[in-house]
Amino acid sequence: MNAPLPENRIRFTVNGESVALAAPPMRRLSAVLRDQLGLTGTKIGCDAGDCGACTVLLDGRQVCACLVPAGQIDGAEIVTVEGLARDGALNALQAAFHRHGAAQCGICTPGMLMAATELLAKNRQPDRTKIEDALGGVLCRCTGYRKIVDAVLDAGGIAAPATAEPVIAEAGGAVGARIPRKDGVAKLTGAEKFGADAAPADSLWLRAVRSPHAHARFTLGDLAAFAAAHPGIERIFTARDVPGSNSFGIYPDLKDQPVLADGYVRFRGEAVLALVGDRAALANLADADLPIAWDILPPLSGTVAAMAEGAPVLHPGKADNVLIRGHVARGDLAAGFAKAAARTSGRFETGFVEHAYIEPEAGYARRVGARIEIVACTQTPYMDRDEVAHVLGIAKEAVRIVPTATGGGFGGKLDMSVQPLLATAAWLLNRPVRMIYHRPESMASTTKRHPARIEVEAAADAEGRLTAFRFQGDFNTGAYASWGPTVANRVPVHATGPYKVGSALCDSRAIYTNDTPAGAFRGFGVPQAAIAHEAAMDDLALQLGIDRLEFRYINALRPGDATHCGQVIEQSVGMAACLETLRPRWRQLIAENIAFNAQNSDRRRGVGIGCMWYGCGNTSMSNPSTMRLGLKPDGRLVLYNGAHDIGQGSYTIMAQIAADAVGLPVDLVDQVHADTDLTADAGKTSASRQTFVSGKAAELAGLDLRAALLRLANAGPDAVLALDGPVLTITDGADVRRLDLREMSTTEGDVLLGEGTFDPPTTPLDENGQGVPYATYAFAAQIAQVEVDMELGTVKPLLIAAAHDVGRSINPMLVEGQIQGGIAQGIGLALMEEFIPGRTENLHDYLIPTFGDVPDIEMHLIEDAEPLGPYGAKGIGEPALVPTAPAILGAIRDATGAVIRQVPALPHRVRKAMLEQGRTP
Amino acid sequence: MSEGRYLRPQRLDEAVDALKGGGWNLVAGGTDHYPARVVEQRPEDILDLTGLTDLRGIGEFPDHFRIGALTRWTDLIEAPLPGWFDGLKQAAREVGGVQIQNRGTIAGNLCNASPAADGVPALLSLDASVELASAGGVRILPLADFILGNRKTARRPHELMTAILTPKPARPARARFLKLGARRYLVISIVMVAGLLEVEEGRVAGARLAVGSCSAGAQRLPALEAALTGQPADAGLAMLATPEHLAGLSPIDDIRADAGYRRDAALILVRRCLADLGGLR
Ligand SMILES: Cc1cc2nc3c(=O)[nH]c(=O)nc-3n(C[C@H](O)[C@H](O)[C@H](O)COP(=O)(O)OP(=O)(O)OC[C@H]3O[C@@H](n4cnc5c(N)ncnc54)[C@H](O)[C@@H]3O)c2cc1C
Numbered sequence A: 001m002n003a004p005l006p007e008n009r010i011r012f013t014v015n016g017e018s019v020a021l022a023a024p025p026m027r028r029l030s031a032v033l034r035d036q037l038g039l040t041g042t043k044i045g046c047d048a049g050d051c052g053a054c055t056v057l058l059d060g061r062q063v064c065a066c067l068v069p070a071g072q073i074d075g076a077e078i079v080t081v082e083g084l085a086r087d088g089a090l091n092a093l094q095a096a097f098h099r100h101g102a103a104q105c106g107i108c109t110p111g112m113l114m115a116a117t118e119l120l121a122k123n124r125q126p127d128r129t130k131i132e133d134a135l136g137g138v139l140c141r142c143t144g145y146r147k148i149v150d151a152v153l154d155a156g157g158i159a160a161p162a163t164a165e166p167v168i169a170e171a172g173g174a175v176g177a178r179i180p181r182k183d184g185v186a187k188l189t190g191a192e193k194f195g196a197d198a199a200p201a202d203s204l205w206l207r208a209v210r211s212p213h214a215h216a217r218f219t220l221g222d223l224a225a226f227a228a229a230h231p232g233i234e235r236i237f238t239a240r241d242v243p244g245s246n247s248f249g250i251y252p253d254l255k256d257q258p259v260l261a262d263g264y265v266r267f268r269g270e271a272v273l274a275l276v277g278d279r280a281a282l283a284n285l286a287d288a289d290l291p292i293a294w295d296i297l298p299p300l301s302g303t304v305a306a307m308a309e310g311a312p313v314l315h316p317g318k319a320d321n322v323l324i325r326g327h328v329a330r331g332d333l334a335a336g337f338a339k340a341a342a343r344t345s346g347r348f349e350t351g352f353v354e355h356a357y358i359e360p361e362a363g364y365a366r367r368v369g370a371r372i373e374i375v376a377c378t379q380t381p382y383m384d385r386d387e388v389a390h391v392l393g394i395a396k397e398a399v400r401i402v403p404t405a406t407g408g409g410f411g412g413k414l415d416m417s418v419q420p421l422l423a424t425a426a427w428l429l430n431r432p433v434r435m436i437y438h439r440p441e442s443m444a445s446t447t448k449r450h451p452a453r454i455e456v457e458a459a460a461d462a463e464g465r466l467t468a469f470r471f472q473g474d475f476n477t478g479a480y481a482s483w484g485p486t487v488a489n490r491v492p493v494h495a496t497g498p499y500k501v502g503s504a505l506c507d508s509r510a511i512y513t514n515d516t517p518a519g520a521f522r523g524f525g526v527p528q529a530a531i532a533h534e535a536a537m538d539d540l541a542l543q544l545g546i547d548r549l550e551f552r553y554i555n556a557l558r559p560g561d562a563t564h565c566g567q568v569i570e571q572s573v574g575m576a577a578c579l580e581t582l583r584p585r586w587r588q589l590i591a592e593n594i595a596f597n598a599q600n601s602d603r604r605r606g607v608g609i610g611c612m613w614y615g616c617g618n619t620s621m622s623n624p625s626t627m628r629l630g631l632k633p634d635g636r637l638v639l640y641n642g643a644h645d646i647g648q649g650s651y652t653i654m655a656q657i658a659a660d661a662v663g664l665p666v667d668l669v670d671q672v673h674a675d676t677d678l679t680a681d682a683g684k685t686s687a688s689r690q691t692f693v694s695g696k697a698a699e700l701a702g703l704d705l706r707a708a709l710l711r712l713a714n715a716g717p718d719a720v721l722a723l724d725g726p727v728l729t730i731t732d733g734a735d736v737r738r739l740d741l742r743e744m745s746t747t748e749g750d751v752l753l754g755e756g757t758f759d760p761p762t763t764p765l766d767e768n769g770q771g772v773p774y775a776t777y778a779f780a781a782q783i784a785q786v787e788v789d790m791e792l793g794t795v796k797p798l799l800i801a802a803a804h805d806v807g808r809s810i811n812p813m814l815v816e817g818q819i820q821g822g823i824a825q826g827i828g829l830a831l832m833e834e835f836i837p838g839r840t841e842n843l844h845d846y847l848i849p850t851f852g853d854v855p856d857i858e859m860h861l862i863e864d865a866e867p868l869g870p871y872g873a874k875g876i877g878e879p880a881l882v883p884t885a886p887a888i889l890g891a892i893r894d895a896t897g898a899v900i901r902q903v904p905a906l907p908h909r910v911r912k913a914m915l916e917q918g919r920t921p
Numbered sequence B: 001m002s003e004g005r006y007l008r009p010q011r012l013d014e015a016v017d018a019l020k021g022g023g024w025n026l027v028a029g030g031t032d033h034y035p036a037r038v039v040e041q042r043p044e045d046i047l048d049l050t051g052l053t054d055l056r057g058i059g060e061f062p063d064h065f066r067i068g069a070l071t072r073w074t075d076l077i078e079a080p081l082p083g084w085f086d087g088l089k090q091a092a093r094e095v096g097g098v099q100i101q102n103r104g105t106i107a108g109n110l111c112n113a114s115p116a117a118d119g120v121p122a123l124l125s126l127d128a129s130v131e132l133a134s135a136g137g138v139r140i141l142p143l144a145d146f147i148l149g150n151r152k153t154a155r156r157p158h159e160l161m162t163a164i165l166t167p168k169p170a171r172p173a174r175a176r177f178l179k180l181g182a183r184r185y186l187v188i189s190i191v192m193v194a195g196l197l198e199v200e201e202g203r204v205a206g207a208r209l210a211v212g213s214c215s216a217g218a219q220r221l222p223a224l225e226a227a228l229t230g231q232p233a234d235a236g237l238a239m240l241a242t243p244e245h246l247a248g249l250s251p252i253d254d255i256r257a258d259a260g261y262r263r264d265a266a267l268i269l270v271r272r273c274l275a276d277l278g279g280l281r
């Protein structure tokens, strides 16, 4: 080893090249690579060793670059993700990832690749266990890990299931094909730029000072003196400085969250001050150093406290702390219960769930004359634009949102985070300003899944038909409204499950507390409701002696049925088909478990089932998308695609849809990715709406362009288009026309531009929730087989089999990825995830599933076409997660007899439930 | 990050000499150091031990093994060692993920003294001692006397740990480590149990069991160890363990489990460990 060089100079090699630089010896290797060498392929998800996103090879061994001091790398050999591809070509491992769709958002991918590289160097043909052991230190929140395992198996030469097909060269074959992600290669080489990966070199840094208290008043001391005493601090912004309105929030009439708190905070983690200056100077400070005098108030923690007599009012005008109520009523409930041959009632409780995307919020803002530009990770560029305009008090046209690659969202990046702070600072200072949340900040300050307290009562007649269903759910919306109204409205509409019910009364409340704001999280309250309605289905089936799957089959919504909102659904109702598909596996697993349980008493196996339905798009509200498809003089198509891809694949499937609609090969499609200046509003990436809504817009845009092209040649609708470079050939029967696109005039670079807009038809709900809340629904059933340790109460999922009615699968590989990833999150919800403000604000106390926690997943795609959707497609993003937890809980009950009423089903809770059931020694 | 002093000596005498001055924070693999500094990064004086390359590696001596303080978990996993190290190796494989095993040192695990440190019960069952060096010389302490509580050790500010010493068992011995957590990889233990049995002529000639995550520091179970001695070494040993044997533990409620569960689970794991060890041939 070399002796340390003077002035902290260190010498080492990176990807085969030698480097010498000066770095503070305790600077993290991850920071040296990213900030000093520009190697931003190495990602930072936690700075604490918990996520593995920063994994690099150090002398051939995988290490977390965030835990290695610069002083220890003198003389070392470092390999990062940038060192894998050779001469621009993916190496065998990267290519396998690409073929298998093993990268979704791509933020974990560099770490996965590096860990796999270490393994493959030692063991050329590792088996699954070896792969899981070697990669177990890298977390992925998107994929559910299965496709990553497949890719590494494949790279080692072991045949793995279904891989992508090469990009379809002919026209018309893109929809339904397993084409690899259009934006996939950059995610594998480290070239992709996420929120933290780039900013103008002269950017100042912003750091938020946040409340350590859940409920308090505060007064600020002499900030000017503080700034003066701390060189490197340029400015300290307070609530007073916000140029427009110091408020934001999802709903136009509910902008109840301040950008910076004004003397009063309602949750731990609320931003109080924005410090702007030099990065190192800001990092050297502790929040407690700031002159803030706190007057701590008793916090309202949980909905029971917030609803108690005499509880303080958290928001003016909401005297009972109820933000909003949701209500759906249909039929005669009393008569329904009177017909009961079986009746059940139960209470269920779920906790806060953290999105735990591996990419913490990050980005920068800069002022460009009278406009502001925000470059940050997000799920919703157009809503961000409007919100930033509101905060700055400028027209929305004066705001440009350029989303970076987004390293997972799952609903958590639908609310603003860094944007209003950055916008305020950059606007006022007229300097670029950047910010990266650290992990505890991300976890403490951004939204969560709503904790729920739910009561259900349900009844069925002797034939097993549901006669009455009652649901009452209280959802803890935390300190601010965020998406609380969406949850309160969506839940009652879904609360019965995908069943035909004789009568129903479903009520929900979103309640303000002093807890972390709850917002959107994959399913908007429906996963919590599903835990309750599926437990009720199991109860009724068991009471009536009807098989649990068959009971659901009896009650499954079918074409022509009316929902409890009175909506008659005629088309694309694949619930029964999902159950039929799973039935043979269900019976087989039951038989297997009986045999296993006859031989074992310390471990018992069980199987459970969960069903769900999910309305695609906003609840009874307009949510249009517009897409444009242009043809360039060089014969390339350009899709102006405002449907931001957060890993789910909208930059791939929109191209597939548009290509087939216009009738040209998908590999001719280039894209302009979401950018509020360059693409039309395609709404938010949420509510499982992009494939259905924006996909339809893409289809219409393709058809519009096609019509324009056919008009040029006076050709009929069946004419065949072909492009050979700039020469367009239109063949209509015997009639062949050739056009040289270079000779045609262009508008903004396009020879022709097709446009499509789609807004799914819905109607408002009346005071009893009757109407057409959604234009279409996705349906699904999943079965879970688990093994329970009868003494310890630990639960091991052994298998999940999933059947999803997706209408039409535009790209089966991406659909499978969504299902697997949703299931992994469902496993987390069921078995381990519980966010507790102030206590689990990191990724070692807050547990999400690792490689070893996600079992084999069998998938069946049901294609009961939705006539409104593009090529029959509807959504999959959220449906994937909803049935998993109910299936697992049902399986635990099947194995042990114990009903779990509180998730996560941590070992101590399962053991306690078993003891109460008298089932364990 | 603004700088404090940083020293990465190549020789032990330089290191202990520097420590005389006091005020240093020690760093080895950094896997406990950095996670404690995510939010605030204050200047501090760092003595980086990783230049002391002589302290890395495992050596065999007539009556003991010497595990150098800078030995990493992966070094231990890959080292050819007698069967009584199986428990420690099992613990090593459960420390974090491979990245953590590739960097984290065994001494760091002990000096950090987390109640959930996986190395501690396994090393207690090996009857380990630790070697501490300072400018004044070297002292050796039994591990049980070194760990005083939650993140409290008997290390004096001017000392560093140089090695962990484990005596060779007098008789054929077998060892096991069982860890219970709420997920498969990268998990902090709810409870862990390490056990070592020395067996002679089919009977337990010596037993050492330790339970972690159930008190401020992992604890041996002397009453149970005494009860096991002389018993036939078979799977029936499990049933000799009683709740009273675990009475000395003082588990707490936390986010991972409640105290009552921890106590129950500890007994279950102790029994499983004994069933395993007794059943081995
Ligand atoms: C993601 C992750 C997962 C983890 N999982 C586990 C787990 O499952 N089980 C577990 O037990 N631990 C776990 N750890 C904790 C940690 O990895 C281990 O405790 C490791 O062995 C610490 O060694 P180190 O060399 O990295 O310590 P460092 O961080 O370098 O040092 C830790 C402490 O010990 C002191 N120290 C280190 N060496 C010496 C010495 N020779 N003399 C005196 N003082 C010294 C340091 O001053 C410091 O206070 C995990 C850590 C991370 C980041």
Ligand code: FES
Pocket: A043, A044, A045, A046, A047, A048, A049, A050, A051, A052, A053, A054, A055, A064, A065, A066, A067
């Ligand atoms: S950033 Fe290093 S492990 Fe998460």
Ligand code: FES
Pocket: A102, A103, A104, A105, A106, A107, A108, A109, A139, A140, A141, A142, A143, A358, A407, A408, A647
């Ligand atoms: S693809 Fe793994 S975290 Fe997104």
